[in-house]
Amino acid sequence: MRRLSRDVDGRPAAPVRIVHLGLGNFFRAHAAWYTDRAPGADAWGIAAFTGRSPAAAEALSAQDGLYTLLVRGPEGPRPEIVSSLSAVHPGDDLAALRDYFSRPELAVVTLTVTEAGYRRAADGGLDREDGGVSADVAALLVDPVGGTVTTTPGRLVAGLLARRARGAGALAIVPNDNVPDNGAMVARVVTDLADAVDPTLRAWVDDHVSWVTTMVDRITPRTTDDDRDEVRSRTGVDDPETVPTEPYSEWVLAGSFPGGRPDWEAVGARVVDDVAPFEQRKLWLLNGAHSVLAYGASILGHETVADAIADPRARAWVEEWWEAASRHLRLPAEEVAGYRDALLARFSNASIRHLLAQIAADGSQKVPIRAVPVIAAELAQDRVEPGATRMVAAWVAHLRGHGAPVTDTRAEMLQELVAGSVGDAVDRVLGWLDLDAPALHDVVVEQVTELESASGSGT
Numbered sequence: 001m002r003r004l005s006r007d008v009d010g011r012p013a014a015p016v017r018i019v020h021l022g023l024g025n026f027f028r029a030h031a032a033w034y035t036d037r038a039p040g041a042d043a044w045g046i047a048a049f050t051g052r053s054p055a056a057a058e059a060l061s062a063q064d065g066l067y068t069l070l071v072r073g074p075e076g077p078r079p080e081i082v083s084s085l086s087a088v089h090p091g092d093d094l095a096a097l098r099d100y101f102s103r104p105e106l107a108v109v110t111l112t113v114t115e116a117g118y119r120r121a122a123d124g125g126l127d128r129e130d131g132g133v134s135a136d137v138a139a140l141l142v143d144p145v146g147g148t149v150t151t152t153p154g155r156l157v158a159g160l161l162a163r164r165a166r167g168a169g170a171l172a173i174v175p176n177d178n179v180p181d182n183g184a185m186v187a188r189v190v191t192d193l194a195d196a197v198d199p200t201l202r203a204w205v206d207d208h209v210s211w212v213t214t215m216v217d218r219i220t221p222r223t224t225d226d227d228r229d230e231v232r233s234r235t236g237v238d239d240p241e242t243v244p245t246e247p248y249s250e251w252v253l254a255g256s257f258p259g260g261r262p263d264w265e266a267v268g269a270r271v272v273d274d275v276a277p278f279e280q281r282k283l284w285l286l287n288g289a290h291s292v293l294a295y296g297a298s299i300l301g302h303e304t305v306a307d308a309i310a311d312p313r314a315r316a317w318v319e320e321w322w323e324a325a326s327r328h329l330r331l332p333a334e335e336v337a338g339y340r341d342a343l344l345a346r347f348s349n350a351s352i353r354h355l356l357a358q359i360a361a362d363g364s365q366k367v368p369i370r371a372v373p374v375i376a377a378e379l380a381q382d383r384v385e386p387g388a389t390r391m392v393a394a395w396v397a398h399l400r401g402h403g404a405p406v407t408d409t410r411a412e413m414l415q416e417l418v419a420g421s422v423g424d425a426v427d428r429v430l431g432w433l434d435l436d437a438p439a440l441h442d443v444v445v446e447q448v449t450e451l452e453s454a455s456g457s458g459t
């Protein structure tokens with residue numbers, strides 16, 4: 001069985017003008033795919049760095065950075081080869097990272113490092129108590145041009161220090177993680193870390209970095225052996241780096257690109273003044289429903305989104321969540337209704353095996369941005385809507401050992417929050433979420449109790 005190689009399968013590697021951090025599946029289905037398909041792609045190569053493990057860099061290097069995107073639509077799976085990765089590196093290859101940042105032709109830095117990768121404290125600023133962050137600050141204080149850094153904010157500051165030292169000019173930083181106002185979010189953690197290592201760096205950053213805000217959407221689960229087998233049988237290529245994804249894709253961006261960028265709009269991206277309405281629509285309706293299912297439907301015994309949405313009980317939870325969330329979206333009702341219909345079709349796509357356990361991970365980063373704004377908006381209108389609170393109740397039950405396994409960078413703290421009686425657990429979790437309204441307590445306790453008794457019963 002043959003492997004992918006540029007001699008046979010792809011375009012020649014384009015000159016690197018984009019650096020990407022976080023070489024996961026979503027980046028390969030989304031930003032790398034838009035860059036590959038944009039007109040003039042032969043002028044826009046990406047150098048991508050893994051976040052933690054070097055495995056993806058090693059495997060992709062062995063196939064010249066090429067990989068197969070397996071687009072799983074209703075008409076059957078369609079393999080597409082993506083050629084935009086000109087170079088792939090393990091995340092700890094800091095010499096390469098600093099070198100790219102020093103080049104004037106580098107114009108864009110994109111990121112998909114997960115919500116937890118930004119190392120934020122509860123107030124949204126950089127978590128200075130985080131061990132990785134304090135080690136990065138210490139390393140850059142001792143050696144700004146060669147210090148070893150491991151966190152994403154640390155790597156960005158190391159790159160920016162190298163760029164300033166070479167006078168290499170302005171660039172855009174484009175976070176593509178599911179975080180509201182993600183441009184301002186990444187600006188904050190990076191400038192916090194910059195301030196801690198060099199008080200003169202902030203002024204340079206202000207003049208030379210454009211923080212772009214984005215809404216990103218394309219359901220992209222982890223790769224399974226079935227995906228690799230499908231590619232093998234359809235193309236005769238053995239591609240361990242296959243990425244499964246759905247046909248639907250959206251990318252909405254706001255911000256400037258002082259060094260230029262690929263013509264992503266030509267392949268469907270939208271550049272707008274304000275991302276917020278798109279981001280709320282997607283984060284609340286899509287990601288919020290995902291979280292309702294990840295915690296609630298895994299308690300009912302389901303493993304994937306498609307299985308879960310086919311269960312009338314879980315589907316009703318999603319519809320109730322959408323009713324509550326939709327009331328607070330600043331979009332025309334018909335647009336919201338159309339989006340909801342499209343979501344039902346996307347969730348029901350059984351050829352995408354999207355595991356509820358994957359979506360459930362790092363709830364401490366997701367529940368506060370997916371559930372809290374909707375519950376708070378309901379409270380502001382004197383409503384306690386069970387459809388809105390169920391995500392929190394299901395998360396509490398999940399943290400107490402029901403449904404999908406708990407994987408969270410803050411697992412230890414969360415276990416303390418949910419210990420003891422259901423009433424105590426709910427009190428502490430609502431307090432941690434800054435949802436102190438007494439009216440919520442009984443509703444959430446009743447929902448947790450109901451979910452815990454449904455646990456494992458499959459009813």
Ligand SMILES: NC(=O)c1ccc[n+]([C@@H]2O[C@H](COP(=O)([O-])OP(=O)(O)OC[C@H]3O[C@@H](n4cnc5c(N)ncnc54)[C@H](O)[C@@H]3O)[C@@H](O)[C@H]2O)c1
Nearest residue numbers: 022023024025026051052113114115117177178218219220
């Ligand atoms: N998968 C999707 O459907 C999808 C869709 C829209 C947005 N996203 C966003 O993309 C992110 C990544 O999703 P994915 O499917 O590519 O996941 P993935 O697990 O395939 O890849 C995650 C990447 O981030 C890196 N990473 C993980 N934790 C990190 C940390 N603490 N510090 C630095 N790097 C870290 C990993 O090494 C890997 O390179 C999501 O968290 C989400 O915010 C995903």
Ligand SMILES: O=P(O)(O)OC[C@@H](O)[C@@H](O)[C@H](O)[C@H](O)CO
Nearest residue numbers: 178216217218219220287290359
């Ligand atoms: O990727 P996460 O971990 O932020 O969230 C899990 C899912 O809700 C998410 O991946 C969606 O599938 C995605 O945001 C669709 O565009």
